[in-house]
Every structure is written in structure tokens, then in C-alpha cells.
Amino acid sequence: MHKKLFIPGPTEVRQDILDAQATPLIGHRTKAFTELYTGIIDKLKELLETNNFITVLTASGTIFMEGAIRNCVNNDVLCCVNGAFSDRWFKIAQKCDRNSDVITVDWGKAIKPEMVDEKLKSKKYEALTLVQNETSTGVRNPIEDIAKVMKNYPDVLFLVDTVSSLMGDKINIEELGIDICLASSQKAFALPPGLALCIVSDKALEKAKTVKGRGHYCDFVGLKDYFDKKGQTPSTPAITLMYAMDKQLDKIKAEGMGNRFKRHAEMAKYVQDWGKKYFSMFSEPGYESVTVSCMNNTRKISVADLNTELGKRGYAISNGYGKLKELAFRIAHMGDLTLDEIKELINNINEILGI
Numbered sequence: 202m203h204k205k206l207f208i209p210g211p212t213e214v215r216q217d218i219l220d221a222q223a224t225p226l227i228g229h230r231t232k233a234f235t236e237l238y239t240g241i242i243d244k245l246k247e248l249l250e251t252n253n254f255i256t257v258l259t260a261s262g263t264i265f266m267e268g269a270i271r272n273c274v275n276n277d278v279l280c281c282v283n284g285a286f287s288d289r290w291f292k293i294a295q296k297c298d299r300n301s302d303v304i305t306v307d308w309g310k311a312i313k314p315e316m317v318d319e320k321l322k323s324k325k326y327e328a329l330t331l332v333q334n335e336t337s338t339g340v341r342n343p344i345e346d347i348a349k350v351m352k353n354y355p356d357v358l359f360l361v362d363t364v365s366s367l368m369g370d371k372i373n374i375e376e377l378g379i380d381i382c383l384a385s386s387q388k389a390f391a392l393p394p395g396l397a398l399c400i401v402s403d404k405a406l407e408k409a410k411t412v413k414g415r416g417h418y419c420d421f422v423g424l425k426d427y428f429d430k431k432g433q434t435p436s437t438p439a440i441t442l443m444y445a446m447d448k449q450l451d452k453i454k455a456e457g458m459g460n461r462f463k464r465h466a467e468m469a470k471y472v473q474d475w476g477k478k479y480f481s482m483f484s485e486p487g488y489e490s491v492t493v494s495c496m497n498n499t500r501k502i503s504v505a506d507l508n509t510e511l512g513k514r515g516y517a518i519s520n521g522y523g524k525l526k527e528l529a530f531r532i533a534h535m536g537d538l539t540l541d542e543i544k545e546l547i548n549n550i551n552e553i554l555g556i
């Protein structure tokens with residue numbers, strides 16, 4: 202039996218989108234592919250309300266966490282760390298041999314604008330990394346307030362991971378001055394894994410031209426040149442996934458971004474009201490994510506057993522991430538899930554737990 206996915210990626214993909222992947226292949230150096238790919242980029246620009254350069258690569262989102270560092274930082278980067286994925290970005294920066302400083306807060310807490318201001322005041326950095334939606338803890342960092350601080354440091358590039366929020370949470374890329382906005386297909390896009398997206402500002406592109414050793418696969422300057430000349434990607438793309446993305450972007454447009462954000466906010470509220478009533482939220486009050494909720498396991502249930510029982514009924518949720526296993530659990534409400542589906546899941550959890 203298929204278990205409907207209420208996990209924070211991969212998320213549930215609707216059958217018509219899965220079916221789109223079965224469209225017969227075309228060559229990736231044909232006019233037909235150029236039309237498909239440039240069409241996708243135009244649709245993304247329209248939905249995300251940006252004119253910044255957008256590239257879609259065949260990879261998972263991590264490629265752009267590394268790519269952002271390799272393209273935008275020669276020496277010094279400041280990383281905001283408040284969970285597993287923001288910590289991954291910090292470690293990637295270290296592995297790329299950049300001088301990486303860090304702002305660390307406890308898991309479950311949010312990064313605050315004044316923390317960023319204090320650090321940026323103390324030293325000249327080339328870039329700041331921020332995971333806007335920490336999937337491991339269900340925390341939404343206050344990007345709008347942090348962006349206001351960033352405006353006072355125009356030489357510091359603003360590198361933002363929206364892997365688990367883009368298309369579910371409103372991110373005003375240009376208004377917030379985001380220089381790198383990266384995401385993966387398998388989250389709020391409600392697509393299969395395998396495509397990664399990056400939205401790159403002109404400022405980031407100019408900076409990249411001055412950075413040595415950008416590598417090849419993820420070189421923003423090379424990607425932009427190739428796109429401008431051919432309307433394609435330099436290496437062979439996952440064409441079948443592109444079919445799915447193309448169709449899904451049409452469906453997202455038909456839903457309307459405003460409606461999509463509203464649906465996500467309603468699902469988040471429902472899960473978090475339930476979480477507060479029967480458990481407690483792991484995420485700091487006021488900073489709850491709109492795409493994934495993380496609850497403290499205050500009732501000391503076996504999360505693994507709960508998931509086994511849910512599995513028999515055709516649902517899957519997530520245990521706590523890493524060190525939070527069994528201490529917390531997560532319910533994702535992102536992508537194409539509906540409030541009715543969330544209610545159905547919660548009713549089943551209540552039945553299983555007898556609450």
C-alpha cells in the first residue's frame with residue numbers, strides 16, 4: 202500500500218505529475234528541449250516574481266549550498282546555524298576551505314536580526330548563509346527582519362536556503378535582497394527528487410567573476426553564459442523531471458501563489474494548534490515554519506511505533522531529525538497536500554494514540 206507522505210521531503214507527488222515523467226524523451230540539444238527549459242525558467246520567474254537569473258540543475262539542493270560558497274566567497278563567510286541543515290552549510294564552507302565564522306543558537310531557536318548585525322559589525326565578511334526554514338527543527342528564521350539588517354551591509358552577499366519552503370512560504374527574493382536563493386524539487390514544489398534550483402542576483406554573478414576555483418558543474422558564470430547562448434544547461438539534464446516540473450508549474454499557476462501560501466498557512470495552523478494541545482512545539486514560539494511542524498514528544502510515545510501503525514493505514518510522518526529522534530517528531534504540510542488530508546492524518550494519529 203502506498204503511504205501518503207507527510208514527511209519533509211520527498212513530499213507527496215500527484216499521479217498526473219508522476220505520469221508526466223513518462224513522456225517520450227527528446228534530445229537535450231534540440232529546439233524542443235530549449236523550449237521546454239526556457240519555458241520552465243520563464244514560469245519560475247513569473248511565479249517567484251523575480252527577474253534574477255534562474256538555473257535548474259539535475260542534482261539535489263545541496264549542490265547549490267556548495268555552489269553558493271564556491272561562487273560567492275573567496276575568503277570569509279559567516280554562517281547562521283540553528284539546526285542540522287544550517288550546520289551542513291557551515292561544514293560545506295569549511296570543506297571548501299573558506300574562513301567560516303558562525304552564529305550558533307540552540308536547535309529550535311531562531312536566528313535574530315541583532316545577532317547578525319553584531320557579527321557583521323565586527324568583521325568584513327563576503328557573504329552570510331541563512332537557512333530560512335530549518336527542516337530539522339521546524340523553525341522559520343525571520344528573514345524579513347534579517348534582510349533589513351543585510352541592507353546595511355551591501356557588500357555582504359545574502360545566501361539563503363529555501364529548500365523546504367520555496368513555493369509554500371512567501372519569499373520576496375528581490376525585495377529582501379536575496380543574492381542566492383536555492384531550493385530542491387522534492388519539497389514544497391511537490392515534485393520528485395532530482396532537480397535543484399538556484400536564483401542568482403546580478404550582484405552574486407558579478408562577484409562570482411572575481412572568485413577563483415568556482416569549479417565546473419555549478420559555475421554560475423558558465424551556467425549563465427550557456428543559458429544566454431543556448432537556452433539549455435551545459436550538461437545532460439533529467440529531461441523526464443523537467444516534464445514533471447513544467448506541468449507542475451502550470452498547476453501551481455492555476456492554483457495561484459496567494460492561494461498556495463494561504464493553504465500552507467492553514468495546514469500549519471491546524472497542525473500547530475493540535476501540537477500545542479496534545480504535545481508542545483519544539484520551535485520557538487512565533488517562529489514556527491509554515492511547511493513543517495516539529496513537536497516535542499511530551500507524551501513519551503514511541504514515534505517509531507506510531508509511524509508503523511500509521512503506515513498500516515497508509516500514512517507516513519517523520520521522527521525527530523538526528524539527535525531529536527524519539528524526543529520530537531515532525532509532520533510536514535507542504536507541496537500539494539490539502540487541509541482535508543492533514544485533518545485525516547491527525548484524526549488517525551488521535552485514534553492510534555487514544556487522545
Ligand SMILES: Cc1ncc(COP(=O)(O)O)c(C=O)c1O
Pocket residue numbers: 209210261262263264286332334335336337362363364365385
Ligand atoms: C533546509 C534544507 N536544506 C538543504 C537540504 C538538502 O537538500 P537536498 O537533500 O535536496 O540536497 C535539505 C533537505 O532536506 C533541507 O531541508
